[in-house]
Amino acid sequence: MLLLFYSRYFEDELVWCRRKCNQQIEPPELFSLSQMHAKSERALCLLRCKRDKFTENRPPLKRMNTYFDMVERKPYQYMHICYWKMGELDNAVKSAYTFLVKNPTDKDTLDGLAFYMEQKGYKDEMLVDALRRPYEDRFISGVKAYNEEDWNRCVDDLESSLEKTLEEDSRCRLLCEDKIDWSGVEGNPEIDVLMTSIQASVIRCQHNCLHRLALINGHDVGNLIAAHFEYLHFCYYKLMRGSEAARSVASYLLFDDNPLVRRNKYFYQNQYNKEELFTPHEV
CATH class of the missing domain: 1.25.40.10 (Tetratricopeptide repeat domain)
Structure with missing residues (x-):
């Protein structure tokens, strides 16, 4: 649960920094050196903000695969089994259901939830998404x-x-700003190819929010x-x-x-x- 909490903290701080720097640096109307300067100023703002937010006591996540596992609710795939072994049917159902909301076709968890629903003491009120947003x-x-x-x-x-x-859509779009698909970048690409690939990755992510x-x-x-x-x-x-x-x-x-x-x-x-x-x- 601590890792889940920290993953949320990591997201919140990233969103805060990106929103702050978007508001702080006003983009120029025309593409020019002033626009490149604005981008440089925003990059500097982000670096400073992250330095202030992520300290030795609260360092940033080093392994992004861990963060992506949190986004996909992977811990709940195992937590429901642990809760069942501990005799906590309500938390087992809640954890299995929480994982299935994001991963509705996972057969093992579907089978697990079907098993829990046959147990004595099961109630439909236990089907709660622990990560449901407001x-x-x-x-x-x-x-x-x-x-x-x-x-x-x-x-x-x-x-x-x-x-x-x-x-939530605004928050999601801000979180997309580092979702870069490097698979389309091969060899030693021209800067225009590289920038287009990076921008396309971010736009695709934002479009799917x-x-x-x-x-x-x-x-x-x-x-x-x-x-x-x-x-x-x-x-x-x-x-x-x-x-x-x-x-x-x-x-x-x-x-x-x-x-x-x-x-x-x-x-x-x-x-x-x-x-x-x-x-x-x-x-």
């Missing part, structure tokens, strides 16, 4: 409120979830931003907040051309007769 909690709660027709809670939870999702965040409680909800608006527009409508319902439909259609949502837009157009209402949210 945006996931609010999204799950919002969908539950939608199904229970609790429209006020639906709006409160999903608005909060959307805000937290965007924060929302896709990774969309795995909620082991289920892929698809386009996570669109999913929020798909629920929100109906909850707004039920609360007679027509302008927000219209904006949510317009926002959804930026991501997905769903025929059902298009019919909802047509319904709102007839209901409110104001085309200017259909302006997407700024997120």
